[in-house]
Every structure is written in C-alpha cells, then in structure tokens.
Amino acid sequence: MKKIKMQNRPSGPFPTILVGADVNGRPDYTTVGACGVVSMEPVLYISLKDTHHSTGGVKENGYFSVNIPSADLVQKTDFCGVVSGKTVDKSGLFTPFYDEQGKAPMISECPINILCKVIQSMPMSGFEMFFGEIVAVYVSEDCLKDGQIDPEKVNPVMMMYPYYFELGQKIGTIYQDGLNYKKSLNT
Numbered sequence: 001m002k003k004i005k006m007q008n009r010p011s012g013p014f015p016t017i018l019v020g021a022d023v024n025g026r027p028d029y030t031t032v033g034a035c036g037v038v039s040m041e042p043v044l045y046i047s048l049k050d051t052h053h054s055t056g057g058v059k060e061n062g063y064f065s066v067n068i069p070s071a072d073l074v075q076k077t078d079f080c081g082v083v084s085g086k087t088v089d090k091s092g093l094f095t096p097f098y099d100e101q102g103k104a105p106m107i108s109e110c111p112i113n114i115l116c117k118v119i120q121s122m123p124m125s126g127f128e129m130f131f132g133e134i135v136a137v138y139v140s141e142d143c144l145k146d147g148q149i150d151p152e153k154v155n156p157v158m159m160m161y162p163y164y165f166e167l168g169q170k171i172g173t174i175y176q177d178g179l180n181y182k183k184s185l186n187t
C-alpha cells in the first residue's frame, strides 16, 4: 500500500465531549476533542486552551464535568465549540445538575455525565492539561439495558476533521474477537 506523508497534525478520530465548568457562578460548556482515559484507574484528562472561558472555571473550582452528547445534540455541541462564554452566555443552552461531590455543572440532556476532580495539571503549548479523578458518574435511565450502558442508545458522536459522525453498527465484541482470532491461529 502506497503511503502519502501528511502534515504533522492530529486529524482524529476523537470522541466528542462537552466539558462543563462553572465560571463566576454560571455554567459554561465547551466542545472538546482532547479528552481521554489515562489508565484503568478512574482518571480522565482534558486539554483546554489557556484563553478559553471554561479554563478559568476549572482552575477556580478544581472540578470539571465530561458530558457525552448523543448525535441529536450535534448542532448545540458544535455551537459550544465556536462561541466563547467570554462573549456569549451559554448557561441557558442545557439544563445543568450538580453532585454534592464537586462544583461543576453536568448536562441533563447528555446521556453520560462524569464529574472529575482535578488532581494534577500540566501546561502544554498554550493549553492546560487537566487530569481529573472521576468522583461521580451518571447515566440517563433510558440508556441502560440490564443495568449496563447501552452504546447504541447513547449514540455518541465521533469527530474526524472536518465532520462529525454517529456511532454506526456494532462490528465486534471486546476481549472476544481477539481471542477467537487467537484460537483460529492455533488450529
């Protein structure tokens, strides 16, 4: 297969999330692709530009929320990524709710909400990378099946420049397909 060398830029895919933070007592919501899992410990990271409105809120309170929007929220999600709370009040876009564990707004309309307490942060080329210990997780009841999160009901959004995509079809089973393949190699 012929390979073409491209610019040194990440193009995705990345899961699309909305970060929630209170800034001066008002909820602000920001679209983020730079979010991920650190290990099997309950810790997530997000990377926020220093100049964002939300960044000040995360620093001020020591908490942020990671909210997973469904595909039907794509327009509002992109809106949160093109306007800043510095100039537009985004607090009325969603219905916020809070957990007693920490001061960050979570978005009722998003099927999954994860409240994180900042345990470490690191500056990185104009961004602040926040590592957050997960202190509370909420799931909309209608996205559960037999007590487990049903990915198809959540229908999360992936971003891969320049588009958003929804989940699509199930194509395999974690920790099973690889074992089946391993078995097939031994026979």
Ligand SMILES: Cc1cc2nc3c(=O)[nH]c(=O)nc-3n(C[C@H](O)[C@H](O)[C@H](O)COP(=O)(O)O)c2cc1C
Binding pocket: 028, 029, 030, 031, 032, 033, 034, 035, 047, 048, 049, 051, 052, 053, 054, 055, 078, 080, 081, 082, 083, 084, 085, 086, 127, 159
């Ligand atoms: C698809 C998409 C992904 C984005 N990912 C990030 C990101 O990972 N980190 C970041 O700091 N900003 C990211 N942004 C930009 C912010 O969401 C945007 O500048 C936002 O208006 C900042 O809002 P605030 O000033 O209210 O915090 C992204 C924007 C879009 C549209």
